[in-house]
Amino acid sequence: AQSVAQPEDQVNVAEGNPLTVKCTYSVSGNPYLFWYVQYPNRGLQFLLKYITGDNLVKGSYGFEAEFNKSQTSFHLKKPSALVSDSALYFCAVRVRSNDYKLSFGAGTTVTVRA
Amino acid sequence: DGGITQSPKYLFRKEGQNVTLSCEQNLNHDAMYWYRQDPGQGLRLIYYSQIVNDFQKGDIAEGYSVSREKKESFPLTVTSAQKNPTAFYLCASSKMTGGGTNEKLFFGSGTQLSVL
Secondary structure (H helix, E strand, O other): OOEEEOOOOEEEEEOOOOEEEOOEEEOOOOEEEEEEEEOOOOOEEEEEEEOOOOOEEEOHHHOEEEEEOOOOEEEEEEOOOOHHHOEEEEEEEEEOOOOOOOEEOOOEEEEEEO | OOOEEEEOOEEEEOOOOOEEEEEEEOOOOOEEEEEEEEOOOEEEEEEEEEEOOEEEEOOOOOOEEEOOOEOOEOOEEEOOOOOOOOEEEEEEEEOOOOOOOOOOOEEOOOEEEEEO
């Protein structure tokens, strides 16, 4: 079985401050990890992924995430948040196999205030 | 432009009625997926298909049916057996690679289904 936990329903930060969205995962085997963002009434957009290699992954819009195997975490970060980063963020995981099924977390709503 | 088109944007279902949500992609992707999104619950997988004429149940397939007669199309039918169909439905597709180096999902803009 595979699962993802996003422990915070909401994250509020001031523009210009660092932004962190937390994600922990549980899988049997080595994980593929993803972050997606959803703007209001829209589909999800891919931000970044970790497959293998460097634990620090850089993605779209200045976001990055760090894979920590010992803590089974994949937290999303941005050094300086923008108001336009306000959205719903989803972490997702699957194992390395021929099964392409992703498991998503419940999502974290990020609000960046001006 | 390449992408995924879902229609309609809004759909209303009457008691006992089956309704079908359309999903078309022109990305030449082999795999297609249907997810259901409820507030506070994230996305839950309903069905997925990795090849034409084949599909697998996801975590919440009861009350739903799909078909995959063409690579480009993966319609979802919400049957009368689905007692709580009100949700936002998202279709997605992905390229299938053996090495797993390009597995990001591309999503449509969604269909909001409500019960009258």
